[in-house]
Each structure stands twice: as C-alpha cells, then as structure tokens.
Amino acid sequence: MVGHSRAALAATQVPGARILVVEARFYDALADELLAGARAAIEAARAEATVVTVPGALEIPATAAILLDAAERAGRPYDAVVALGCVIRGETGHYDIVAGESARALMDLSVDRGLPLGNGILTVETEAQAFARARVSEMNKGGGAAEAALAVLALKLAAEGA
Secondary structure, eight states: OOOOOHHHHHTOOOTTOEEEEEEEOSSHHHHHHHHHHHHHHHHHTTOEEEEEEESSGGGHHHHHHHHHHHHHHTTOOOSEEEEEEEEEOOSSTHHHHHHHHHHHHHHHHHHHHTOOEEEEEEEESSHHHHHHHHOTTTTOHHHHHHHHHHHHHHHHHHHHTO
16 A cells, blocks of 8 residues: 555545535534634635535434435436534533444445545543644644545545546
C-alpha cells in the first residue's frame, strides 16, 4: 500500500463531485471551525458541497442515509459524505454510547454502500481539546475528514476507470 502525505491528500482533485456534509451543531463554535475546514478542502478539490445540519452526532448517520437515498432517487447521487460534530466526555456513560454508536453507524453506511466517508466527529475529554482539533489554524480535523473522503473517492473513481 502506498502512503500519502497530508499535502498529497489535500491536493486530491475530483472536479464536480457532489459531497454531502452532515454537521451536528450541538456545539456551534466548534461546528463553525469544523465546517470551515471541510468547505475549504472540498473547494480546493473543485468539488461541490451540500451542507445539512442536525442537532447532534447520533442524528448524522440516519440523516446521511436518508439524503443519500433521496439524491439517488432524484438521479443526482452524492459521491461522498463528510460527517462533522463533537462529543465531549461528561459525567455519565452517554459519551460512550454517542461516540461509539455514531462511529459504528457511519462505518456500516460506508462499507455497506461502498461510500467514501470522512468521519470528522471529534471525541474528546475537554472543550480545549475539541477546539485544538477543530480550529483550521491548528489540527483542522474538519478539513482532514473532507480530505479523507475525497482521497477515497479518487481511489474509487480510479478503480472504476472513470
């Protein structure tokens, strides 16, 4: 398997690809940063983004599945999905359920449909960790999730001979 640098992933071009971005707005300021990074990566790839907002991370997989099906029926399928959100550990076990179940459902969606998917749902201990990961000027995990989805899409298109 050939490895790729972050710069190589960022340079992935998929002109005209339709990317569905489903973002959880439970933490608005964090969501703004994640979305800014994802939008920049998608624009750099010359793809187009459709952004849909949901309340929290658990709503992302079902929303993606519903919108993927609707787009397919309309004859305008999405080529990839980017999931954005944040789960910060609290005092109860709810964190483990939300983090684990959202990740599992996204992986199931991706594998079952052969769908390029970037999981940008942060799972962190503190708000400070979340901001360090979300900020475009720091770890830019929203951009990284979009770049991952775009890189897998490019591989899929190459494998299909497109």
